[in-house]
Amino acid sequence: MPTPSFDAIIIGGGVNGLACAGRLAQAGQKVLVLDAADTPGGGALTAEFAPGYRVDGLAHLVTHLDARMLAALKPEGHGLEWAVGSMATTALSSDGGHLTLNGAYGENVQGLDEDEAQRWAALRGRLLRHTEILRPLREITPPLPGKGGGKGNLLALGRAGLNLRRLGREDMQEFLRMILINVHDVVQEDLTDDRLRGLLAFDATLGTFLGPRSPNSLFLLWHRLSGDAGRIRWPRGGMGALASALAEAVRAAGAELRCAARVDRVLSDGDRATGVRLESGEEIAARCVISTANPRTTFLDLLGARQVETGLVRRLNNIRMRGTAAKLHLALKGAPDFRGADLRHRLVIAPSSDTVENAFNHIKYGEFSPAPVMEITCPTAHDSGFAPDGHHVLSIVAQYAPYSLRGGWEAGRDALQAAILKQLEAHAPGIGELVTAVELLTPADIAARHGLVGGSWHQGDLAVEQMLFMRPAVGIARYATPMPGLWLAGAGSHPGGGISGTAGWNAANEILGAA
Amino acid sequence: MNDLRHHFRTPLMRSPFHPRVEAANVLNAWAPWAGVTTALNFGDVAMEHSSIRNSASLYDISPMIKYAIEGPGAAAYLDRLTLRRASALPVGAVQYTSWCNDAGHVLDDGTLFRLGEDRFRLCCQERHLPWLQDSAIGFDVSIRDETEAIAGLSLQGPTSFSVLSAAGGADLASLKPFRLAEMHLGPAGPVMVSRTGFTGDLGYEIWTTPDRALDLWDHLMAAGTPHRLRPVGTEALNIARIEAGFIIANMDFICAEQVLRPDRARQPDEIGLGWMVDLDKGAFNGRNAIRAAREGGMLHWALVGLDIEGNVPAEGAELYLDGKKAVGQVTAAVWSPTTKRNLALAQIRRPWHRDAGDRLRAEIYALRELQYHKLMLRARIARRPFFNPPRRRATPPGMF
Structure with a gap:
């Protein structure tokens, strides 16, 4: 290997890769980001799916974007603008009696009677207070049980502890009671409105292999809210515009970005990682290699299983990676009418907690839900340039759909598309007539397109037992790995994915010894 | 074998040599080994051990x-x-x-x-x-x-070369320790012979298929009788292996996968296997941890041989420094007929594997007519193997 010309090579130019690169470059390191795709961004991309129609190709909302990264990299100076700074959510009802949550996760709600509004305010307050306990943990390297960690980490732990103490005795007891409970029980106990119950059940389980009645599912609602406290944003120009503004900010910080450069191998001299080899055969040396690829892919495919000790191979193979969400993109020749719902809102079809649970049941047996629940956004309601004038596009995340469909996706994909369209038709009569083009991405398609093993958007199921020092696996949860010079910085690491950059930023802190 | 009740009617499997072993096991001394019933002795442990050291012995290693x-x-x-x-x-x-x-x-x-x-x-x-x-x-x-799928017999002792030669083993004279060769042993047919064993003596291990196992046994016994070949059980072998200083998994150390108490697992350096570790060959399981433990001074234990005064075997004895501080345990012990010494293997805390001098005592409770006699016997760290005769390595081996 030649003398390294880079301090760090980052595999993957997704938001985590960019965050990590930006942080390292600002600290004076010479950084090269390599991305297999033609544009940086990873899961934050906007692409044409039919002639004249564009849509966010995977993630379609921003709920967790890392504030430290925004403050330091200032992507606003490189073209980032928010088309929607706080998106409302409408829980759709098939009879037109919709429920709309405004502000940060329903600060005020239209469509509830007064009693239920009070119950919701109480529950929401509690959820957000409890979320505050967890939020400081997002920004630290997961502490090992029984061990401290860096000074910054201790401060964050202290903050989490203080937030817990501040709750007061009763609320703290309530937190401890709720910590491993399921979201279904909570919404059954605390609420009466099925639309609201369904929405919470949906939000808690979105992107997970859990139903609302699965143990620990409430924890994932906290996890969701721990990002921007429930605020939902959408960038002007779509997720791809966010990615390119971040990429520009990272370039401005001094990092080098190369796209269409797929890494094929992490090179090592047996004692430490020394660089990477590209698919083209080109070898690039660096003092450290940081992977935002799936952790299993990183070790078993890129580094090679023979460089990894058997215990870690076992743990990597036991990480559960089970994508449950399909993506449907619709091109429409006119505006759909969800019985009067505002198309600028995030639209959710999850009429009750039981509906979500019933939709979940099928995936356990390798089937997709015949009546899927879903989240819909309509970019054309905010922004031009996504479809010809007067036309619209919808971006839909529908679940549950398994990675491996019994009978295979080749045979089953039309039926899944029909099932999603049937749900849509029930809530927006006549929408089928408007459809001019469709793109369906099953979890298998998402896996193939984005290298997300098992179709898992988070590079490993989000679940309590795969969080903190257990994410992605014991022994590699602190971004460092047993191979000196090889680091993890992707969604598979703490605190998970979701267009945040937090894992990448945390990893960079750890690499810089600043954590 | 397809009878589903097999597992509780005969919970132990039988070795391919079982018919011969059973016939010779006059005291019915059986013990399980890896799910197979095996002979502890054939009536006279002392004579069996003597055959390992003075003539030749046959031990069934099929359960390995x-x-x-x-x-x-x-x-x-x-x-x-x-x-x-x-x-x-x-x-x-x-x-x-x-x-x-x-x-x-x-x-x-x-x-x-x-x-x-x-x-x-x-x-x-x-x-x-x-x-x-x-x-x-x-x-x-x-x-x-x-x-x-493989049956094995261990043929050990000074006359083992003579026995195997008499059985028809060709090119045997040039077979060095830790080498193997294919050969044809008359009615026993083709076998694989390795110059290996667990006794620290001249010896061979002979590998065949289960269907030819009895032919092999009969052929070796017939060829070996003039050379005082006799079958031996695990008890005699255990004496010989202690004399040779060999360790056994789950007796002298606990296998890491079966450890219940986390402090019982041992690194190679802690059980006398540190010489095996090749840190320069590239990645292997445990490399990082072994290196870190060496560099960080994190090795806590050592496995040593002990020479204990007197003739009371120190089985299970605790080791004390200056009669007060517990610093280790005996894992195997025997009064050795070959060396006429009271030998033991022990796990001992570092640095006492080197620095104990004359300060170690083995605490032995000797049961004598329903009463324990507590003995605190002087124990000196001794080099392993305790017994290592030149005939073990001589090539060609001697025709004893």
Whole structure:
């Protein structure tokens, strides 16, 4: 290997890769980001799916974007603008009696009677207070049980502890009671409105292999809210515009970005990682290699299983990676009418907690839900340039759909598309007539397109037992790995994915010894 | 064998040699070994041990766990699995080796036979198929448990060369220790012979298929009787292996996968296997942890041989420094008829494996007519093997 010309090579130019690169470059390191795709961004991309129609190709909302990264990299100076700074959510009802949550996760709600509004305010307050306990943990390297960690980490732990103490005795007891409970029980106990119950059940389980009645599912609602406290944003120009503004900010910080450069191998001299080899055969040396690829892919495919000790191979193979969400993109020749719902809102079809649970049941047996629940956004309601004038596009995340469909996706994909369209038709009569083009991405398609093993958007199921020092696996949860010079910085690491950059930023802190 | 009640009607399997072993086991002294019923002795432990050291002995090693490791990636796989450089082992040679988990804790020790460029056999005490298979991910290799497909006899003792020659073993004289050869033994047919054993003496291990096992036994016994060959049980073998200073998994150390108390797992350096560790051969299981423990001074234990005063075996004895501070335990002990010394193997806390001088005492409770006599006997660290005769290595071996 030649003398390294880079301090760090980052595999993957997704938001985590960019965050990590930006942080390292600002600290004076010479950084090269390599991305297999033609544009940086990873899961934050906007692409044409039919002639004249564009849509966010995977993630379609921003709920967790890392504030430290925004403050330091200032992507606003490189073209980032928010088309929607706080998106409302409408829980759709098939009879037109919709429920709309405004502000940060329903600060005020239209469509509830007064009693239920009070119950919701109480529950929401509690959820957000409890979320505050967890939020400081997002920004630290997961502490090992029984061990401290860096000074910054201790401060964050202290903050989490203080937030817990501040709750007061009763609320703290309530937190401890709720910590491993399921979201279904909570919404059954605390609420009466099925639309609201369904929405919470949906939000808690979105992107997970859990139903609302699965143990620990409430924890994932906290996890969701721990990002921007429930605020939902959408960038002007779509997720791809966010990615390119971040990429520009990272370039401005001094990092080098190369796209269409797929890494094929992490090179090592047996004692430490020394660089990477590209698919083209080109070898690039660096003092450290940081992977935002799936952790299993990183070790078993890129580094090679023979460089990894058997215990870690076992743990990597036991990480559960089970994508449950399909993506449907619709091109429409006119505006759909969800019985009067505002198309600028995030639209959710999850009429009750039981509906979500019933939709979940099928995936356990390798089937997709015949009546899927879903989240819909309509970019054309905010922004031009996504479809010809007067036309619209919808971006839909529908679940549950398994990675491996019994009978295979080749045979089953039309039926899944029909099932999603049937749900849509029930809530927006006549929408089928408007459809001019469709793109369906099953979890298998998402896996193939984005290298997300098992179709898992988070590079490993989000679940309590795969969080903190257990994410992605014991022994590699602190971004460092047993191979000196090889680091993890992707969604598979703490605190998970979701267009945040937090894992990448945390990893960079750890690499810089600043954590 | 297909009867589902088999597992409780006859919970122990029978060795391919069972009909002969059973006939000779006049005291019905049986014990299980890896799920197989095996003889503890054949009526006279002292004479059996004497045959190991003074004539020749036959011991059934069929229950030993055996794995076939085959494929173009087999050597690379074993380099990554085990502590030693398996790829450097020539075809036709045998290696005493060991393997560890990620924490550098020993999972087992055993012998590795290189049968061909891409064919190995690993023999050991415990079963490890899941570990071996999970370790094979990323290598072009197949792992198969062939324990029941191979029958083995250990022929050990000064006259073992004479016995095997009389049985028709050709080219035997040039077979060096830790080498193997195919040969034809008259009515016993083709066998594989390795110059290996667990006694620290001149000896061979003879490998065949279960269907020819009884022919092998009968043929060897017939050829060996003039050379005082006799079958021996585990008790006599245990005396011999202590004299040779050999350790046994789950007796002298606990296999890391079976450890319940986390402080019981041991690194190779802590059980006298540190010499196996090849840190320069590239990645292998436990490498990082072993190196870190060495560099960080994190090794807490050592395995040593002890020479204890008197003639009361120190089985299970606690070791004390200056009669007060507990610093270790005896894992195996015997009064050795060959060396006329009271020998033991022990795990001892560092640094007392080097610096104890004359300060160690073994606390022995000797049961004498229903009363314990507590003895605090002087124990001196002694070099292993305790018994290591030149005939063990002589090539060609002597025609005793």
